[in-house]
Amino acid sequence: MENKINYLTKIPVLKQELDNLEEQLESEFFSDNNPHVEISEVRNFAYGDVLNIPTLISFLKSLKNEGATHVEIDYHPDHQTYEFTASKFRISTQEEIDEYNEKKKKYDKITLEMQEYQSKIDALRLELFK
Numbered sequence: 001m002e003n004k005i006n007y008l009t010k011i012p013v014l015k016q017e018l019d020n021l022e023e024q025l026e027s028e029f030f031s032d033n034n035p036h037v038e039i040s041e042v043r044n045f046a047y048g049d050v051l052n053i054p055t056l057i058s059f060l061k062s063l064k065n066e067g068a069t070h071v072e073i074d075y076h077p078d079h080q081t082y083e084f085t086a087s088k089f090r091i092s093t094q095e096e097i098d099e100y101n102e103k104k105k106k107y108d109k110i111t112l113e114m115q116e117y118q119s120k121i122d123a124l125r126l127e128l129f130k
Contacts, residue, residue, distance in 0.1 A: 007092035007100065012085070013068040018059060019081040021049040028052060049080050059084070 063071055068086035075082055092100070 007097045008089050009092040009096050011088045011090070013063070013066050013088055015083065015085045016063075017076075017081045017083045018051065018055075019079070021051065021080050021082075024052060024055070025050060049075075049082075051082065 060071065063084065063086040066086065067088050069088045071087070072085040073082055074085075
């Protein structure tokens, strides 16, 4: 018996970054314009920059108001930002399922052809060094 496949459609809503996290943290505690604040940690459990919880909740509510039902969060350590990709998920229509399956079939066919070509290239490369 074949397993039934359930399909969801992911509709992108928006992509947005929360940045200037260090400055936000500093301004939360200090009113002067000190360019640098050292943070002494008793324990370090995570890698990343901190987000103020009320700010994060407010931001997530704004994404929800835009129609998002789910969010992906990526951290970018090189410029200290969190990138949020908000999406709306729903059960796929039959038309979307058919379109997805056609694209997947084409992708699988092309991938197999590429693997065959790569095998031929590898065999020819070995011939060069015999």
